[in-house]
Amino acid sequence: MEWLSAMNPAEGLQDALRWIVLFPLFGAAVNGLLGKRLGRANVHLVACGAVFASFVISAIALYTVSFGDVSRITDQWWRWFSIGNVPVEMSLTIDRLSAVMMCVVTGVGFLIHIFSTEYMSHDEGYWRYFAYLNLFVAAMSLLVLGSNLLVMFVGWEGVGLASYLLIGFWYTDDAKAFAGRKAFVVNRVGDFGFLLGIFTLVGLFGTIEFEQLKALSASITPDTVLEAGIFSGWTLGAAITMACLFLFLGATGKSAQLPLYVWLPDAMAGPTPVSALIHAATMVTAGVYMVARLSFLYAWSPTAMATVAVVGALTAIFAALMAYAQNDIKKVLAYSTVSQLGFMFIGVGVGAWWAAIYHLVTHAFFKACLFLGSGSVMHAMRDETDIRLFGGLRKEMWHTWATFGISTIAITGVLPLSGFFSKDAILHGAHANPNLFFPWVPTFTYAIGLVAALSTSFYMWRMFNLTFHGERRGMLEHRAHEGGNAMVGPLWVLAGLAVGSLVWGLPLSGGARFENFLKPVFRAADENIARMTALGAQKLGVPVPPPPAHDFAAMLPGYLIALVVALIGFGIAWYLYLGPGKDIPAKIAQGAPALYRAFANKFYVDEFYQAVIVAPLSATARFLWRVVDAFAIDKLVVNGSAVLTGWIAQLFRYFQDGNVQRYAVVMAVSAVVILWIFLG
């Protein structure tokens, strides 16, 4: 602990960063290996303590990079290995971006650990649960802190593993184990793209260190034709686009974007606090973080940026539509998460980096709160998740109702709360940032974003109203009860954060606080965008467009539109589910059954994947199993060789009967034959 007493905190932090990873890792090891003998209280102490220790270090690091002399601290851990002359360092770096991420991961993680101590109080596998959860925090820290792509990839895979383990936590249930497997397999597709992206960057730049890439990216000329390597003949710009698209494929897997979002709704099979931590607040935002981390590269590729923005927008609207007809409280939240992640990708896709990260942070707060609230409801209602059976829970669960309500207001983007500012910052960025290369992208993403925001408002209020208002519709004999302090406390803290984080996003003159805070991190990206825009303007023969205006007057119409949209959504939800139009939803469902079924069945995307990808693969696998493995290899080759050996042995057994004279006969006959061959 000498680093605490060091004079310069930045100097001490160089050796302390690794402990952000190591504390939860040790916690996971202790709980995983000894947890069964430690007892419940000790397991809770180890798990929460480890994450809290990481949070303290992260907070100190955040303070240091915010107010200290240095904006970047690097912990050079050890030289991992070298590929050719590309050294791969096991080193951790913290700057303002990763410091914010770390505080969210460990802070929200700590709250969720606290919540879990009560939520999992009836489960026998609690020690396993906390070991996995700590493992997740460790892997996520590695992902965020890694100073190069490969360390990030280790964390990337680590969170995937932890996610798989926790989704399938109740592995005796086939459906849940299957959900874990699905998440893992779908993520593998994305991870493959991520790896290809890394390889491409190594081939192009010969380094995977973020800082070196950033330095190199300043002097890129996109029209250079590459001479060597597999990209010879391509222009540098095209190769960078390729790398960025590969990396984005990885992001679509991890962050549940089209077309790889299908695992996230099924991931709700895991314990609810896990959904809050992994599948809402932190892990699924890793893709956004990665794109933001490599923003200086994406800046050079308008195609990749447009792809990111359009995929984000489509995901936002698509997931929001699917959430309309879901009746499972966690599924609604899952589709909402997918949709909000789409918003974040719109942000990074249009160059509003800070807005994406800001939305990431606020989303982490209110979505974690929502998930924990749903967990609280489930805890009270015997693990029931069907919102059609709920209703009127406000009377029994006041704390949950209040925090859930605050978070719902935040996510739907009603004025005074953080979600309004973060979502609007993205929408503002979408239509204000000029795009020379794809002029339709700002309009398109802005329009889609507005519709998605309207949908968000509608389905969130629908769920909220169905759950907490009106009269109880099912489980009438069951009396719900509010959880204890360990559950209510984190809810209130998160709700408070969802409200309090608005101060960073207030549209002050000269930019929001968060924007200015992250400006050093994204300076390289902004400069590269300016360079690319200048090049493009030169090529197209148009003047360089001015940077987006920052004054309040220019943003006011956007704000008003967003607010109106949110209120319309709220109004429709109130009218249909609480107000006079209560019987209209049923009428719609009856009047247009095909439409309703399409919504309820999530547009048959899972069935489509099942038919197009899973079924042929499984047929191939069945062929390989039944014909190639079971018959050809097992029966013919393995057993066949054994049977053949048996036959031959049967033949030679005659000669091996222990009769020495017969041995002599064999020898004599052989000798005569040899004589015949050589002399006869």
Place this chain on the structure above:
Amino acid sequence: MGSVPLAHYLALGSALFAVGFAALLVRRNALVVFMGVELMLNAANMTFLAFSRAHQTMSGQAAAFFVIAVAAAEAAVGLAIMIALVRNRNTLNVDEVDTLKY
């Protein structure tokens, strides 16, 4: 019909060897098998001496001398084994001595 050519001596040696060989392979009495071995040693001696005579060198005779000495040693040990065999298994039939397969 004066002197006998070398080939005839060699043919006699090979004939003796073949008979000894046949005794070794065909007979089941261990003693007769053993006699067959002695006969084969003599056949070898016959060729040694024939070549010694043909090449006018005495080395073949020295070799024959050693063969006789080795045959004597072999006979001593071999007959001791016969006695042990009869004592332990009460047979001289080589067909019944088949423990080598274990």
Place this chain on the structure above:
Amino acid sequence: MTEAMLFYPMALVAIGGALGMIASRNPVHGAMYLVLSFFGIASVYVLLAAELIAALQIIVYAGAIMVLFVFVIMLLNLNEDDLERPRLTPGTIFGGAAALAFWMISFMVFSDLPDQTMPTELPEGFGQVASVGRLIFGPFIVPFESTSILLLVAMVGAIVVAKPRI
């Protein structure tokens, strides 16, 4: 003239004795036939100008080894039931055929040899005791001494193997 007159009858005696040995059921008869064969062989040795070896053949083989054989046969005291009955088995057929084939091959090889006659003149004292002794105690002294050790070992081994209890 004399050589040929002596060689072919003695060769016949040697082969006839050997065939008698292989054909007799009783091992005692077989041993006697073998002694006969050894005498024939010894005579051929004399024709090959190997007087010492011929003498050793009589003394060691026909005298010592065959007496030992007969002695052992008597010791084992075989009765009629222990005598083997000729049987035609794959082993005997193949064994006999192999022996026959061996003889035929060697006969073919030897009949292809050029008709080399023995040299008529021999060095002074060829095959005599003195010259063989000079050879054995000269260049062959090491094998000779090894042979004496071999005989000692064989003696010890024979006693160890044959005695029921030591």
